[in-house]
Amino acid sequence: MSEIPLEHLLMLSTALFFIGAYGFLTRRNMIAMLMSLELMLNSVNINFIVFNKYLFPDTIEGLGFTIFIIAIAAAEAAVAIAIIINLYRNTKNIDAENADHLKH
Amino acid sequence: MSLATTIQLIVLLPLGSFLLLGIFGRKYLSSLSGMIGTTSLLVSAILSIQTAYQYFFLNTAGSFEKIIAWKMTWLTFSEGVSIDMGILVDPISVMMLVVVTVVSLMVHVYSLGYMKGDERFATYYSFLSLFTFSMLGLVIAVNIFQIYMFWELVGVSSFLLIGYYFEKPSAVAASKKAFIVTRFADLGFLIGILILGFEAKTLDFVTLIERLTTSNSPYLVSATTASFLGASALTWGLLLVFMGGAGKSAMFPLHIWLPDAMEGPTPVSALIHAATMVVAGVFLVARLFPIFSISCPGALEVVMWTGVISALFAALIACTQTDIKRVLAYSTMSQIGYMMFALGVSGYGNEAGLGFTASMFHLFTHAFFKALLFLGAGAVIHYIHSNEMKDMGGLRKSMPITHITFLIACLAIAGIPPFAGFFSKEEILTAAHHANPMVYYIALLTAGITAFYMFRLYYNIFWSKEAKTAHHDDDHHGEGTWSMKIPLLILSVGAIAAGFIPFGSFVSSDGHPLHIPFEISAAILPVIIAVSGIALATLFYKTENDRPDKLSASFQGIYKTAYHKFYIDEIYLFITKKIVFNLIAQPSAWVDKNIIDGSMNGLASLVVWKSNLIKSIQSGKVQDYALYFFLAAFGITALTIYLVN
Numbered sequence: 001m002s003e004i005p006l007e008h009l010l011m012l013s014t015a016l017f018f019i020g021a022y023g024f025l026t027r028r029n030m031i032a033m034l035m036s037l038e039l040m041l042n043s044v045n046i047n048f049i050v051f052n053k054y055l056f057p058d059t060i061e062g063l064g065f066t067i068f069i070i071a072i073a074a075a076e077a078a079v080a081i082a083i084i085i086n087l088y089r090n091t092k093n094i095d096a097e098n099a100d101h102l103k104h
Numbered sequence: 105m106s107l108a109t110t111i112q113l114i115v116l117l118p119l120g121s122f123l124l125l126g127i128f129g130r131k132y133l134s135s136l137s138g139m140i141g142t143t144s145l146l147v148s149a150i151l152s153i154q155t156a157y158q159y160f161f162l163n164t165a166g167s168f169e170k171i172i173a174w175k176m177t178w179l180t181f182s183e184g185v186s187i188d189m190g191i192l193v194d195p196i197s198v199m200m201l202v203v204v205t206v207v208s209l210m211v212h213v214y215s216l217g218y219m220k221g222d223e224r225f226a227t228y229y230s231f232l233s234l235f236t237f238s239m240l241g242l243v244i245a246v247n248i249f250q251i252y253m254f255w256e257l258v259g260v261s262s263f264l265l266i267g268y269y270f271e272k273p274s275a276v277a278a279s280k281k282a283f284i285v286t287r288f289a290d291l292g293f294l295i296g297i298l299i300l301g302f303e304a305k306t307l308d309f310v311t312l313i314e315r316l317t318t319s320n321s322p323y324l325v326s327a328t329t330a331s332f333l334g335a336s337a338l339t340w341g342l343l344l345v346f347m348g349g350a351g352k353s354a355m356f357p358l359h360i361w362l363p364d365a366m367e368g369p370t371p372v373s374a375l376i377h378a379a380t381m382v383v384a385g386v387f388l389v390a391r392l393f394p395i396f397s398i399s400c401p402g403a404l405e406v407v408m409w410t411g412v413i414s415a416l417f418a419a420l421i422a423c424t425q426t427d428i429k430r431v432l433a434y435s436t437m438s439q440i441g442y443m444m445f446a447l448g449v450s451g452y453g454n455e456a457g458l459g460f461t462a463s464m465f466h467l468f469t470h471a472f473f474k475a476l477l478f479l480g481a482g483a484v485i486h487y488i489h490s491n492e493m494k495d496m497g498g499l500r501k502s503m504p505i506t507h508i509t510f511l512i513a514c515l516a517i518a519g520i521p522p523f524a525g526f527f528s529k530e531e532i533l534t535a536a537h538h539a540n541p542m543v544y545y546i547a548l549l550t551a552g553i554t555a556f557y558m559f560r561l562y563y564n565i566f567w568s569k570e571a572k573t574a575h576h577d578d579d580h581h582g583e584g585t586w587s588m589k590i591p592l593l594i595l596s597v598g599a600i601a602a603g604f605i606p607f608g609s610f611v612s613s614d615g616h617p618l619h620i621p622f623e624i625s626a627a628i629l630p631v632i633i634a635v636s637g638i639a640l641a642t643l644f645y646k647t648e649n650d651r652p653d654k655l656s657a658s659f660q661g662i663y664k665t666a667y668h669k670f671y672i673d674e675i676y677l678f679i680t681k682k683i684v685f686n687l688i689a690q691p692s693a694w695v696d697k698n699i700i701d702g703s704m705n706g707l708a709s710l711v712v713w714k715s716n717l718i719k720s721i722q723s724g725k726v727q728d729y730a731l732y733f734f735l736a737a738f739g740i741t742a743l744t745i746y747l748v749n
Contacts, residue, residue: 025731033727096727103724 009050016043030084030094034077041073107155108174111191114151114201115240117144118208122233129226137226138219141233142212148236149205152198159198160610168615170194170310175246184306190246192309195611196390196464200243203471204380206598208236210591211375214479217585218371218486228268228369235261239380243387248297248307251388255293255352258381259286265376266368278364285361289351296344303327303337309391317398324399335402342396342403346389346410353385354437355444356414360673362437366429366491370482373429378436378478379471386443386467393460393613397452408448412546415441417670419553423560424656424667427491428481431561432474435517438554439470442547446532449539450613457613458620459539462531465607469524472598473516479592480510483584484565493561497569497648503583507566509596514562516599518555519634521627527603530627531620551630555637563645 016039023036045066052062088094105113121144129137159168175190212232219228238257245251260283267279301307304315304323315323316338327338335343347358354362365377376382389396389407396404415438422434443463450459483506488495500507516523519530529551536544583589608618644652656663665671721732 021734025727025734028727097725099726100724103722 006050006054009046013043013046013050016046028095028097030096033096034080038073038077041069045069107158107171107193108191110151110155111173111193111244114148114155114205115237115244117148118233118237118240120144122230122237125226125230125233129230130224134226137229138216141229142209142216144233145205145209145212145236149209152201152205156198156202159193167617168195168610172246172310185301187249187307188247189250191244192246193244195615196387197243199464199468199611200387201240203468204236204239204243207379207471207475208232208375210475210479210595211371214482214588214591215371217588218482219369220585231261231264231268232375235265235376242384246309248300248309248312251391252293252297255348255384256290258384259283259290262365262376262381265372266365268369268372269367272367275367278367282361282365285358286351289358290348292344293348296341296348299337299341299344303341313392313394316395328399338400339403342392342400343406345392346403346407349385349388350410353382353440353444355385355410355441356417357672359414359418359437360676363430363433363669366427366433370429370478370485374475374478374482377433378474382436382440383443383467383471386440386447386463389444389447390460390464393447394452397450397613404448408445408540408543411441411444411448412543414438415445415550416546419550419557420666421669422557423553424663426493428484428493428561428565429491431557432477432481435554435558436474438550439466439474439517442529442532443467445543445547446535449536449543453614454616454618457618458531459535460613461608461611461618461620462528462535464611466528466532468607469516469528469602472595472602473513473525476509476513476592476595476599477517479595480506480513483588483592486584493564496565498567500566505589505592506583509592510562510566512596513599514558518558518638519551519630521631522603524599524601524603530630533630534623534626537626548630548633552633552637555634556641559638559641560645563641567646569648
């Protein structure tokens with residue numbers, strides 16, 4: 001079985017990251033922003049796994065970090081959704097443009 | 105009890121009563137506060153008299169040494185230079201302990217009647233206790249800085265008591281005036297202390313005096329050789345210390361606060377502005393007297409002339425004033441002038457130290473008869489409800505005790521034998537006669553004027569017009585309570601008998617008993633002058649007539665000048681308002697407002713302007729912040745790559 005070259009995987013992860021970043025900066029819906037955030041986190045995960053597998057196949061630190069990030073992402077998603085729900089209850093709106101009360 | 109414990113108790117009892125009455129007085133002890141203050145003072149007075157007895161009569165050494173009964177170092181600056189708190193026992197401090205506690209006790213007792221029913225009775229007594237504590241601390245000071253601290257404390261208590269009737273604007277103004285004028289003088293005092301301390305490398309009185317009087321000691325040599333504006337450092341130091349003393353003792357030209365200080369309650373005037381605090385300046389010069397006398401006769405000459413000028417100047421003003429308390433205030437100033445120039449004409453040691461003894465003697469007798477005069481005036485004011493002579497007259501029938509005691513005090517201050525003032529004044533005049541004829545003749549003239557204005561006061565209060573007491577007959581309190589009369593009687597005993605104390609055997613410039621021969625020939629001229637002063641006053645004021653008006657009309661220029669206190673207040677106002685305010689204060693206010701404040705305000709507006717420019721990036725939108733974050737991360741990455749390559 002022929003291996004996928006390292007560069008391809010890195011291009012995948014880079015593309016994924018910038019798609020996520022673009023989505024994070026342009027989507028006004030907070031749920032969509034949260035999804036974009038997940039994309040970015042997963043691109044990082046791919047980076048970790050790829051480098052671990054291709055460059056240091058004898059170690060498992062990359063895997064450990066990945067699992068760590070997945071756990072944190074879950075927690076962060078829970079917190080973010082809680083905030084979004086609260087915001088929705090208060091303003092009937094989850095548009096990020098409107099949530100600027102902390103400016104003053 | 106040991107000497108140290110006794111004196112500590114004397115000093116700390118009034119402090120305790122001040123704290124007790126100051127904290128709990130108004131709420132819990134208002135009716136008891138007078139008794140608490142008086143009792144603590146009574147104990148203090150008894151202990152002081154006992155101390156004086158032990159020190160003067162149970163002394164077997166034949167001379168009176170300076171004893172440091174107790175001392176603790178409070179603040180050390182460098183080797184040997186420290187601020188100490190302690191008790192210095194020597195003839196003058198023991199004498200002052202007795203004077204302060206006894207007069208203060210009399211005033212405490214008197215105030216029980218005088219201040220009765222006052223709303224702030226407890227506050228009044230706590231202030232009196234504070235004053236007594238500070239004054240006692242002042243007289244026993246071992247260290248020149250200790251004396252300075254208590255000096256300021258008496259200044260504060262004087263301020264509080266002058267402004268006691270704070271609802272009266274004149275009292276507030278008077279208390280401020282007293283505080284500012286004496287503070288101004290104390291600035292000189294502080295600089296003087298620093299100069300003396302710097303030159304002698306010590307602040308301790310005993311060491312200081314020893315170092316600055318031993319000839320050829322390195323300290324004295326450096327103090328006399330270092331010079332500034334033509335005078336040596338020692339002269340400057342002593343003169344500046346004397347400036348502090350002159351401010352507190354109301355010597356010309358720093359006297360302007362004393363007449364205004366009469367706004368305070370009359371017993372306070374008796375205690376602070378007649379018998380005790382105002383003689384602190386005399387006490388200070390006496391404390392440093394060896395340095396003045398041995399090392400710096402020039403400064404002592406300044407003391408002498410200041411005293412003479414003040415004595416004559418105040419006596420002239422006293423003849424024209426119509427407020428009885430102001431007459432007494434000027435007479436106080438005049439008598440303190442006597443004490444000052446008596447120190448000024450004195451030499452150090454043995455017979456030459458007659459002036460020193462005379463000065464202390466006059467301080468002692470003056471405390472009795474002047475306190476008596478003030479308390480008598482207080483009784484009159486209490487009865488008449490006015491300070492003005494024109495509202496009085498013919499009171500001898502309705503106030504017999506006040507009348508007799510006031511007469512005794514007037515005779516004492518006029519120098520009529522055998523009353524106390526005669527002996528002390530006679531000693532001062534003898535000392536002046538030996539030292540400086542000019543001073544002697546001015547002092548004689550002043551003695552005549554003193555007799556004249558004191559009897560002018562006496563006749564105006566008790567004789568002159570017929571009594572106008574019609575509205576008092578029905579429901580009036582009469583002459584006053586016994587608590588007011590008893591101090592008058594006790595003090596009048598002092599005013600009669602204090603003169604017979606052989607003062608020279610106790611207090612002298614060098615501690616050795618001094619036998620002062622009584623020369624009848626020297627006493628004749630002063631008595632003749634005093635009697636003629638009294639006769640003149642009798643002629644003018646005993647019955648109502650137009651002679652005083654004619655006299656004042658014929659000397660209108662002098663009379664008006666003296667009536668307006670020689671325009672000294674106006675001169676001060678001119679200097680402060682026209683010169684200091686316009687030429688110094690206003691330009692510095694301009695600099696402060698425009699340049700100092702301006703630079704600070706400018707800095708602030710610069711910050712505001714800059715922050716206005718950049719605050720628009722703070723949109724409050726989370727995606728904007730995320731964008732900045734990404735841009736910065738890219739920027740940093742790009743920079744890192746650029747730098748690494």
